[in-house]
Amino acid sequence: MKQTLNFLAVAALSLSATMASAQSFPTRPVTIIVPYSPGSTDTMARTLAQDMSETLGQPVVVETRPGAGGSVGATAVVNADPDGYTILMAVSSVQTVAPHQRELSYGFDDLLPIARVSVGPNVIAARNGAPFTTIPELVAYARENPGVVSYGSAGTGGATHIAAEAIAQAAGIDLFHIPFGGVTPAITATIAGDVDLVLGFASAILPRAESGQLVPLAQLSDERTSLAPDLSTLREADLDLALPPNIGLWAPAGTPEDVIAALAAAIETSATGETFSEFAANALVEIDVAGPEEFLRVLQAEDAFYAALLPTIDFTE
Structure with a gap:
C-alpha cells in the first residue's frame, strides 16, 4: 500500500510539473530560423510570427540563416536546446531530401514536426510555341523525341530538378536538364x-501564365488547389504522382510534447487568421494546416518516396 501511495505521489508530481511547464511556456522570446535568404519564406514566417506573438504572449522573432539548400539553418535548430525557443520554418526538403543527398550532421529523426502551414503548390509550365500544351501531349511528344524536350x-x-526527374520517370520519358x-x-x-x-512555385509561374508568357501544364499537388482551380493535377493526366512542397515548422528532437502542443496551437491560430490569410492570397500560397501527428505522417511518406527516388537521379551534370 505504501509503495502504491509513493507511486501515486510521484505520478502526481510529474503531472503537476508537466502542467506547470505547459502553463509557463514561453517565458521569453521564441526565435524562428528560416534557412534561406530573405524572400518568400522569410516574409511568410514574419507574417505568421505577428499573431503567434499575441497568442503566446511573448515576441516571436525571425532570423534568416541561409546556406547549403537550407541545411545550415536546419542544423542550427537541430543543435539548439530542445525547449521550444528555437524552431525552424522551411520547406520539408530540409528533412526529407537533404539528408539523402549528402552527409549531414542530422537525419530525419533529429527534427520534430510542429505544424504544416502550406502546401505550395508547384506548377510545371511550357514555353509559348512548344509542341504541347497539356501533360498527355508532352508525354506523347517526348516519347517520340527522347531527350529533345528541355527543362x-x-x-x-534542387527541388525543381528532382521534381522534373520524378515526372520523367513516372511518364517513362527522357528530358534534357x-x-x-x-x-x-x-x-x-x-x-x-x-x-x-520550367517548374516552380505557383507564385512564380502563375502570374506569367496569366500574362500569356507561359503555358501552364499542371500543378503538382494531390488535388486542385484554390489558387489554380482550373489547372489539372498530374494524376488527372494519368501520372500517378504528386509533389506538393510542404512548408511548416519544426523543433529539435526531444522538445517536450506540451511545448510542441502550445506552439502548434499558436501556429494554427495564426495561419487561419485574417493577417496570414490576406498574405497567402496575395502571395499565391495555399494554406493547409496540419498538426504534429498528421504532419509527421506526411513527412514519413515523403521521406520514403525520396529515399527510393534520389539514388536513381544523376546529380553529376
Missing part, C-alpha cells in the same frame, strides 16, 4: 523560348 531548374539537386542559378533565370529562359519547360 530549366533552379539548380542541380538545363540548370540555372535560381527559378527566376529559368523562367526568363523559358519565356525567351530557350527552354521548353
Whole structure:
C-alpha cells in the first residue's frame, strides 16, 4: 500500500510539473530560423510570427540563416536546446531530401514536426510555341523525341530538378536538364523560348501564365488547389504522382510534447487568421494546416518516396 501511495505521489508530481511547464511556456522570446535568404519564406514566417506573438504572449522573432539548400539553418535548430525557443520554418526538403543527398550532421529523426502551414503548390509550365500544351501531349511528344524536350531548374539537386526527374520517370520519358542559378533565370529562359519547360512555385509561374508568357501544364499537388482551380493535377493526366512542397515548422528532437502542443496551437491560430490569410492570397500560397501527428505522417511518406527516388537521379551534370 505504501509503495502504491509513493507511486501515486510521484505520478502526481510529474503531472503537476508537466502542467506547470505547459502553463509557463514561453517565458521569453521564441526565435524562428528560416534557412534561406530573405524572400518568400522569410516574409511568410514574419507574417505568421505577428499573431503567434499575441497568442503566446511573448515576441516571436525571425532570423534568416541561409546556406547549403537550407541545411545550415536546419542544423542550427537541430543543435539548439530542445525547449521550444528555437524552431525552424522551411520547406520539408530540409528533412526529407537533404539528408539523402549528402552527409549531414542530422537525419530525419533529429527534427520534430510542429505544424504544416502550406502546401505550395508547384506548377510545371511550357514555353509559348512548344509542341504541347497539356501533360498527355508532352508525354506523347517526348516519347517520340527522347531527350529533345528541355527543362530549366533552379539548380542541380534542387527541388525543381528532382521534381522534373520524378515526372520523367513516372511518364517513362527522357528530358534534357538545363540548370540555372535560381527559378527566376529559368523562367526568363523559358519565356525567351530557350527552354521548353520550367517548374516552380505557383507564385512564380502563375502570374506569367496569366500574362500569356507561359503555358501552364499542371500543378503538382494531390488535388486542385484554390489558387489554380482550373489547372489539372498530374494524376488527372494519368501520372500517378504528386509533389506538393510542404512548408511548416519544426523543433529539435526531444522538445517536450506540451511545448510542441502550445506552439502548434499558436501556429494554427495564426495561419487561419485574417493577417496570414490576406498574405497567402496575395502571395499565391495555399494554406493547409496540419498538426504534429498528421504532419509527421506526411513527412514519413515523403521521406520514403525520396529515399527510393534520389539514388536513381544523376546529380553529376
